[in-house]
Amino acid sequence: xxxxxxxxxxxxxxxxxxxxxxxxxxxxxxxxxxxxxxxxxxxxxxxxxxxxxxxxxxxxxxxxxxxxxxxxxxxxxxxxxxxxxxxxxxxxxxxxxxxxxxxxxxxxxxxxxxxxxxxxxxxxxxxxxxxxxxxxxxxxxxxxxxxxxxxxxxxxxxxxxxxxxxxxxxxxxxxxxxxxxxxxxxxxxxxxxxxxxxxxxxxxxxxxxxxxxxxxxxxxxxxxxxxxxxxxxxxxxxxxxxxxxxxxxxxxxxxxxxxxxxxxxxxxxxxxxxxxxxxxxxxxxxxxxxxxxxxxxxxxxxxxxxxxxxxxxxxxxxxxxxxxxxxxxxxxxxxxxxxxxxxxxxxxxxxxxxxxxxxxxxxxxxxxxxxxxxxxxxxxxxxxxxxxxxxxxxxxxxxxxxxxxxxxxxxxxxxxxxxxxxxxxxxxxxxxxxxxxxxxxxxxxxxxxxxxxxxxx
Amino acid sequence: xxxxxxxxxxxxxxxxxxxxxxxxxxxxxxxxxxxxxxxxxxxxxxxxxxxxxxxxxxxxxxxxxxxxxxxxxxxxxxxxxxxxxxxxxxxxxxxxxxxxxxxxxxxxxxxxxxxxxxxxxxxxxxxxxxxxxxxxxxxxxxxxxxxxxxxxxxxxxxxxxxxxxxxxxxxxxxxxxxxxxxxxxxxxxxxxxxxxxxxxxxxxxxxxxxxxxxxxxxxxxxxxxxxxxxxxxxxxxxxxxxxxxxxxxxxxxxxxxxxxxxxxxxxxxxxxxxxxxxxxxxxxxxxxxxxxxxxxxxxxxxxxxxxxxxxxxxxxxxxxxxxxxxxxxxxxxxxxxxxxxxxxxxxxxxxxxxxxxxxxxxxxxxxxxxxxxxxxxxxxxxxxxxxxxxxxxxxxxxxxxxxxxxxxxxxxxxxxxxxxxxxxxxxxxxxxxxxxxxxxxxxxxxxxxxxxxxxxx
Numbered sequence: 001x002x003x004x005x006x007x008x009x010x011x012x013x014x015x016x017x018x019x020x021x022x023x024x025x026x027x028x029x030x031x032x033x034x035x036x037x038x039x040x041x042x043x044x045x046x047x048x049x050x051x052x053x054x055x056x057x058x059x060x061x062x063x064x065x066x067x068x069x070x071x072x073x074x075x076x077x078x079x080x081x082x083x084x085x086x087x088x089x090x091x092x093x094x095x096x097x098x099x100x101x102x103x104x105x106x107x108x109x110x111x112x113x114x115x116x117x118x119x120x121x122x123x124x125x126x127x128x129x130x131x132x133x134x135x136x137x138x139x140x141x142x143x144x145x146x147x148x149x150x151x152x153x154x155x156x157x158x159x160x161x162x163x164x165x166x167x168x169x170x171x172x173x174x175x176x177x178x179x180x181x182x183x184x185x186x187x188x189x190x191x192x193x194x195x196x197x198x199x200x201x202x203x204x205x206x207x208x209x210x211x212x213x214x215x216x217x218x219x220x221x222x223x224x225x226x227x228x229x230x231x232x233x234x235x236x237x238x239x240x241x242x243x244x245x246x247x248x249x250x251x252x253x254x255x256x257x258x259x260x261x262x263x264x265x266x267x268x269x270x271x272x273x274x275x276x277x278x279x280x281x282x283x284x285x286x287x288x289x290x291x292x293x294x295x296x297x298x299x300x301x302x303x304x305x306x307x308x309x310x311x312x313x314x315x316x317x318x319x320x321x322x323x324x325x326x327x328x329x330x331x332x333x334x335x336x337x338x339x340x341x342x343x344x345x346x347x348x349x350x351x352x353x354x355x356x357x358x359x360x361x362x363x364x365x366x367x368x369x370x371x372x373x374x375x376x377x378x379x380x381x382x383x384x385x386x387x388x389x390x391x392x393x394x395x396x397x398x399x400x401x402x403x404x405x406x407x408x409x410x411x412x413x414x415x416x417x418x419x420x421x422x423x424x425x426x427x428x429x430x431x432x433x434x435x436x437x438x439x440x441x442x443x444x445x446x447x448x449x450x451x452x453x454x455x456x457x
Numbered sequence: 458x459x460x461x462x463x464x465x466x467x468x469x470x471x472x473x474x475x476x477x478x479x480x481x482x483x484x485x486x487x488x489x490x491x492x493x494x495x496x497x498x499x500x501x502x503x504x505x506x507x508x509x510x511x512x513x514x515x516x517x518x519x520x521x522x523x524x525x526x527x528x529x530x531x532x533x534x535x536x537x538x539x540x541x542x543x544x545x546x547x548x549x550x551x552x553x554x555x556x557x558x559x560x561x562x563x564x565x566x567x568x569x570x571x572x573x574x575x576x577x578x579x580x581x582x583x584x585x586x587x588x589x590x591x592x593x594x595x596x597x598x599x600x601x602x603x604x605x606x607x608x609x610x611x612x613x614x615x616x617x618x619x620x621x622x623x624x625x626x627x628x629x630x631x632x633x634x635x636x637x638x639x640x641x642x643x644x645x646x647x648x649x650x651x652x653x654x655x656x657x658x659x660x661x662x663x664x665x666x667x668x669x670x671x672x673x674x675x676x677x678x679x680x681x682x683x684x685x686x687x688x689x690x691x692x693x694x695x696x697x698x699x700x701x702x703x704x705x706x707x708x709x710x711x712x713x714x715x716x717x718x719x720x721x722x723x724x725x726x727x728x729x730x731x732x733x734x735x736x737x738x739x740x741x742x743x744x745x746x747x748x749x750x751x752x753x754x755x756x757x758x759x760x761x762x763x764x765x766x767x768x769x770x771x772x773x774x775x776x777x778x779x780x781x782x783x784x785x786x787x788x789x790x791x792x793x794x795x796x797x798x799x800x801x802x803x804x805x806x807x808x809x810x811x812x813x814x815x816x817x818x819x820x821x822x823x824x825x826x827x828x829x830x831x832x833x834x835x836x837x838x839x840x841x842x843x844x845x846x847x848x849x850x851x852x853x854x855x856x857x858x859x860x861x862x863x864x865x866x867x868x869x870x871x872x873x874x875x876x877x878x879x880x881x882x883x884x885x886x887x888x889x890x891x892x893x894x895x896x897x898x899x900x901x902x903x904x905x906x907x908x909x910x911x912x913x914x
Contacts, residue, residue, distance in 0.1 A: 088846075089859070093804065095799050126845050291799050332747075333743065342556075343551060344550075347549055387542075391893050393544075393547045393901065402546065407863075
């Protein structure tokens with residue numbers, strides 16, 4: 001269709017030429033369309049058509065050579081705490097309790113808004129390099145994260161982390177952040193309200209935040225039933241599960257992205273199913289393995305109940321990377337083992353979970369998650385020609401089980417090229433890395449004995 | 458010491474200048490020595506000394522700039538079937554039985570010696586790129602693999618796969634291969650005898666091969682107790698476990714590298730402990746997860762019994778890559794979870810397992826596994842400066858949990874540079890990839906109904 005529209009000085013037109021295109025249907029097998037041109041107008045995919053190499057291009061069209069590359073929808077990191085890259089590798093080989101109380105929550109009490117800005121930018125650089133175009137964030141000083149997203153060109157849903165111990169002013173600030181930033185950065189920033197967890201936020205505050213979410217037309221993003229011990233503790237202390245708390249306080253009704261959910265139990269499933277349209281669970285298996293948790297997120301039960309499941313990394317203080325390739329591979333591997341069924345969580349289902357599921361988990365399924373006309377142009381060009389992917393019998397299997405973040409060559413978000421042939425265009429990477437290094441010693445110092453919170457779920 | 462030795466035209470001298478060096482002690486924490494020169498003479502590490510940048514070098518010395526890079530001992534892939542890269546991605550989402558009987562063993566009946574040569578070369582390219590300098594292989598047409606190792610400059614222990622169904626001639630050929638190739642390629646090729654498994658090789662043949670191994674001074678490399686169902690089946694069919702079969706037939710006495718061992722049970726441990734000096738178990742967790750197996754290799758029990766444990770990938774028809782970074786990370790993650798103990802299999806212990814354990818598993822602990830004077834110069838220069846590794850609080854944690862195969866820059870084996878700054882020097886990669894592609898359609902065709910063996914353990 002775009003060929004019949006006359007060129008316009010104010011319109012931005014981008015054509016990715018000659019790439020193969022991964023198709024991820026809502027059900028059934030994924031497949032690859034060979035040799036396509038993806039035509040993008042003002043950030044939206046106008047057309048995906050068979051390539052014609054000698055077709056003349058309109059003057060002013062930005063061209064990307066996609067030949068030999070596979071285009072896929074940008075990866076979605078459905079749960080992270082992006083600025084925690086600053087604490088990467090600083091909390092190893094410890095228990096969950098030690099991780100929170102001895103390492104992470106004391107370190108987080110050192111953070112300044114400027115630390116968060118630098119951390120978020122570093123996280124954006126890492127995510128662009130690995131083909132993550134959208135992330136669901138949950139952290140302090142969310143304005144600094146939103147600015148980093150706006151500046152680097154990524155897409156994010158940002159939830160300001162809220163503990164009840166931080167008081168009314170903090171609660172007001174999270175609501176004000178949502179009022180200011182939801183729909184910001186040309187629509188690339190959306191906001192969710194971010195009560196930390198049912199064990200750190202009172203029922204009263206959860207109710208208040210659910211009311212605000214409904215009023216503002218945003219959702220919530222919350223840790224809940226992170227592992228079975230939390231569920232058992234909740235049952236023991238108050239007689240109901242964490243998911244029942246979310247139901248009772250209106251959080252499910254407002255719409256919730258639930259992080260982890262390894263402790264979701266049978267009676268929770270009908271409650272989640274009842275709100276399936278606006279409820280999702282983000283599965284981040286690397287941290288569950290590393291923290292020696294069992295069972296894992298009950299993905300099969302959740303999908304059977306109609307609940308959206310997506311793939312996340314959690315923060316890099318636990319996951320060590322923000323690499324969604326690694327995360328989706330671990331979802332496939334751990335789910336096969338957990339269910340003792342090698343034939344489920346197939347390569348097509350895994351890609352669907354990561355791409356379609358990720359989009360839906362953030363309420364963005366009408367904008368991202370597939371490369372079709374009308375969708376925002378979030379495109380990742382991946383090179384599967386390296387020896388670790390060859391021979392390339394099955395590109396879907398290569399994406400799930402062989403490809404690495406380093407195979408991403410070019411990244412487009414909203415029609416804007418953020419990385420071209422491995423070169424970042426919106427981040428001054430050397431300056432950023434030097435700045436991050438300079439901030440580290442102060443952040444790691446926990447000799448003061450402070451902490452943002454005490455872990456006792 | 459090398460400074461006092463006069464230069465000689467016949468001597469090859471290599472200096473890696475200014476790198477940091479990972480130290481992996483036999484017990485305790487790993488650490489990093491900053492800014493070292495590694496001096497190599499005729500393939501042997503002569504000295505690791507603090508760097509002096511203005512020190513003049515002897516004429517004829519080959520120099521590698523290691524500044525900003527971390528040198529580690531070459532990774533060891535302790536169990537693989539290298540030519541199976543040709544079947545990468547061709548057996549997805551199937552049961553163990555389906556994998557063997559419907560996919561892999563029928564495809565393997567198509568293989569020619571030339572296929573194996575091409576597959577082994579492709580595997581070598583992938584392994585060099587990812588910093589694997591030594592691998593324990595187990596496959597058909599082992600001469601072709603040995604030639605690939607000789608030509609590419611890697612180091613390998615090669616076991617010719619033997620099934621009793623293939624008869625006396627095949628058995629004689631495996632022994633002849635050991636006689637010809639053990640100690641070949643300037644000592645870089647060693648040989649183990651390769652009975653496939655106790656369920657595909659008769660006790661008589663196991664005894665014969667154990668006798669040959671002792672006579673030749675080589676070991677055996679065998680699949681055994683791959684998963685618990687095999688152990689249960691062995692107990693049911695013959696009243697003893699697979700490890701007891703290895704003991705009774707003299708295989709343990711001859712020295713055995715046991716692949717997988719997920720089905721090793723309590724009564725097996727004293728038998729393995731008795732032969733701990735020459736017995737090792739290779740753990741390849743990606744394939745166990747993918748094949749939905751549980752439990753995993755009992756690494757904690759094996760180490761407690763004094764048995765060497767090493768890290769492998771298995772063949773790429775299951776593992777999809779030959780990436781030991783991925784494998785060692787999964788060992789750490791899955792072992793923490795399996796033991797429900799986040800504080801064990803620490804980053805130092807994981808690196809020791811992969812490096813020292815790998816060397817010992819192949820009987821090469823006097824030659825490889827650490828960067829010290831007197832060891833063969835198998836050196837991997839790794840770049841941890843990417844955003845996914847930064848800030849670099851703890852290089853050990855970065856190696857285990859953040860680094861990727863693509864972070865390997867330069868690879869040296871036996872003092873010879875096989876990859877420099879990401880460029881392979883001993884493999885014509887484009888020609889090889891094209892050749893592998895051309896061989897694939899015939900190898901994947903299973904319409905003939907043949908198979909190398911039937912799986913019924």
